[in-house]
Amino acid sequence: MGNSVVDIVPLDTIGEIDGWDRIAASAGCPIFYRSAFLASIASDPLLESRAQLLTLRTGGRLDAALPTFSQPQADPIGLLTRLHETFPDLASRPAILSHCWHCYDTRLVPFGGAADIRRLMEAFHAQAAAEQAGYFGLISVSEPAILELMAQCGLPPRYTNDRFIMDVGHFGGFEDYVATLHPDIRRELRRQQRLFAASGATIAVETPPFDDLDEVVALCRRTAARYAGEFYYPALPTRRLLERLGPGLRLVSVRVGSVRIGVLVCFFEPPRFHIWAAGMRYDLARFSPYAMSMSEAIRYAIASGMIRVEGGRGNARIKLKQGFSPLKLYACIRATS
Numbered sequence: 001m002g003n004s005v006v007d008i009v010p011l012d013t014i015g016e017i018d019g020w021d022r023i024a025a026s027a028g029c030p031i032f033y034r035s036a037f038l039a040s041i042a043s044d045p046l047l048e049s050r051a052q053l054l055t056l057r058t059g060g061r062l063d064a065a066l067p068t069f070s071q072p073q074a075d076p077i078g079l080l081t082r083l084h085e086t087f088p089d090l091a092s093r094p095a096i097l098s099h100c101w102h103c104y105d106t107r108l109v110p111f112g113g114a115a116d117i118r119r120l121m122e123a124f125h126a127q128a129a130a131e132q133a134g135y136f137g138l139i140s141v142s143e144p145a146i147l148e149l150m151a152q153c154g155l156p157p158r159y160t161n162d163r164f165i166m167d168v169g170h171f172g173g174f175e176d177y178v179a180t181l182h183p184d185i186r187r188e189l190r191r192q193q194r195l196f197a198a199s200g201a202t203i204a205v206e207t208p209p210f211d212d213l214d215e216v217v218a219l220c221r222r223t224a225a226r227y228a229g230e231f232y233y234p235a236l237p238t239r240r241l242l243e244r245l246g247p248g249l250r251l252v253s254v255r256v257g258s259v260r261i262g263v264l265v266c267f268f269e270p271p272r273f274h275i276w277a278a279g280m281r282y283d284l285a286r287f288s289p290y291a292m293s294m295s296e297a298i299r300y301a302i303a304s305g306m307i308r309v310e311g312g313r314g315n316a317r318i319k320l321k322q323g324f325s326p327l328k329l330y331a332c333i334r335a336t337s
Contacts, residue, residue, distance in 0.1 A: 003058055003059065004058045004063060004116075005056070005057050005058075006055070006056055006120070007054075007055050007057065008053070008054055009052065009055070010051070010052060010053070011038055011039070011051035012043045012051070013053070014035045014042070014053060015039055017035075021035050023109060024110075027107065027108070027109050027110040029107045030103075030107070030269065030272065030274070031245075031267045031269045031272075031274065032103035032105065034248070036244045037244075037245065038067055040237075041102070041237075044236065044237035044240045045069075046100070046101075046232070046234060046237050046238060047077075047100070047101055047102075048071060048072060049071040050070040051069050051070075051100075052068050052127075054068055054123055054127060056116055056119055056120050056123070062110065063110075064116045064117060064119075064120045065108075065110070066098050066109070067099060068096050068098050069096065069098065069100050070094070070095075070131055071094065071095060071096075071097065072094050073091065073092070073093075074090050074091065074094065074095035074097070074134065075091050077229075077232065079139075079160055079161050079313070080139070082158070082159060082160055083331060083333070086158065087135065087333075087335065089134065094133050095134055095135040095136060095333070096124070096127060096128045096131060096133045096135075097135075097137065097138070097139050098137075098139070099138075099139070099140065101139075102232075102276075104163045104313050104329065105310075106138050106139060106141045108120075108146060117149050118152070121150075121153040124136055124137075128336040129337065134335065135333050135334065135335055136336055137150075137332050137333030137334060138155065138332045139331045140163070140331075141157065141329065141330045142163070142330070146332075147332065154334065155332035155333065156332065156334075157330035158330060158332075159328055159329075159330055160329055160330060161313055161329050162327060162328055162329060163312060163313050163327050163329055164310075164313070164316070164320075164324035164326060164327070165311065165324060165325055165327050166298070166308065166324045166325065167307065168298065168302050168306055168307065168308065168309055169305075169306070169307035169308070171302050173302060173303075174299040177298060177299075177302060181321075181322075182321070189295060192287050192288055192291045193295075195285075195286050195287035196292050200256070201256045201261075202254070202255050203254045203296050204252075204253055204255075205250055205251070205252050205296065206250065206252075206253055207247075208246060208247055210249070212260075213242050213243060214235070214239055216265065216279065217233060217239050217242070218235070219262075219263050219281070220263070220265065220279035221233050221235065221279070222281075223279045223280050242265065245267065247268070248269060249266070249268070250266040250267070250268045250300075251263055251265060252264040252266060252296050252297050252300070254289040254292055259284065261280070261281040261289050262278075262279070262289025262292070262293050263278070263279045263293070264277070264278050264293045264294070264297050265277040268304075270305070271305070271306050271308065272306065272307070272308050272309075273300070273301040273304065273308070273309050273310065274312070275294070275297055275310065276312060297309070298322075309324075311324045313329075
C-alpha cells in the first residue's frame with residue numbers, strides 16, 4: 001500500500017490500459033465495463049457528463065479502478081427519488097457518480113481488497129471536492145460484497161429501484177420457460193403467437209454488421225418519447241455506441257413486409273444476454289411486437305446456452321408477468337462536504 005499511486009485519466013484513453021478487457025471480464029464485470037463501451041460513452045456521452053477513470057496502481061499492477069462521470073445533475077432520469085428525503089438538494093446539485101445511467105450493474109475493476117477500495121474511495125471523495133461536486137458515490141449496485149465495502153467506506157447503501165433478471169440456464173428449451181408462466185400469461189402469449197403467424201410478419205435475431213442503426217435508434221427514441229424520455233437515446237451518440245460494440249450487439253427485429261415495427265437492442269455476453277433498449281410501433285399490426293420480440297429474445301438466450309437474461313430497469317408490471325425477478329439496486333452516495 002505504501003507504494004500505491006492514485007491517478008485520474010480521461011476515460012476515452014481506456015484502450016491504452018494493457019489487458020483492460022481481460023481484467024474486467026475476470027472481475028465479473030458486465031459489458032458496460034468493456035473498453036469499447038467505455039470509450040464510446042466517454043467520447044460521445046449519452047447524457048451530459050465528463051468521463052474519467054480513477055485508478056490505483058502499485059508499480060505496474062492495477063489494483064483497482066473506477067469509471068467516474070461528472071454531471072451537472074445528480075439525478076437526470078429520476079431514479080434517485082427515494083433518496084430525496086435524505087438528500088433534499090440531490091436533484092439540483094452536480095455530482096460525480098459511477099457507473100453511467102445507461103449501466104444497471106455497477107462493479108469495481110478489478111475487485112481489490114478492502115484497503116485498496118478504501119483508498120480508491122478516498123481519492124473519489126477528493127476528486128469530488130476538487131470539482132466542487134455536491135455528491136459522489138456509486139449507483140445501481142447489487143453485489144453484496146460491494147455494498148458491504150461501501151458501508152465500510154462511509155457510503156451506506158440506500159435502496160433506489162430494481163433491475164430485472166431471469167435465470168434461464170435450467171431450461172432445456174423455450175417451451176420449458178413457457179410452462180413456468182401463469183396460465184393467463186401463457187394463454188396471452190399463445191394468442192399473440194397466433195396473431196403474429198396470421199399477419200405474415202417476420203422476426204429475426206440479427207448479428208453484425210448493420211447498415212440500418214439510424215432506423216433502430218429512431219425507433220427507440222420514438223418509443224421513449226411516449227414517456228418523455230427521448231433524450232435518453234440521443235441519436236448520434238447512441239448510433240455510434242452500437243456501432244462500436246461490434247460482435248457483442250444483437251438486434252431482435254420484427255418486420256411487416258420491409259418495415260421494421262419492433263426492435264430490441266441486445267448485448268450478447270455469454271453467459272449473460274442483455275435486453276438493453278426497445279423500440280416499438282403498435283399502430284402497424286394487430287399483434288404486440290413487444291411481446292413477440294421479448295419471447296424471441298428469451299428463446300434465443302436459451303438456445304444459445306445463456307445462464308441469465310438481463311431485462312434492465314423499469315416496466316416492472318410487464319416484466320414480472322414475463323417471468324423476470326426483481327433484483328434490488330442501491331445507491332452508495334453521500335454529500336461531498
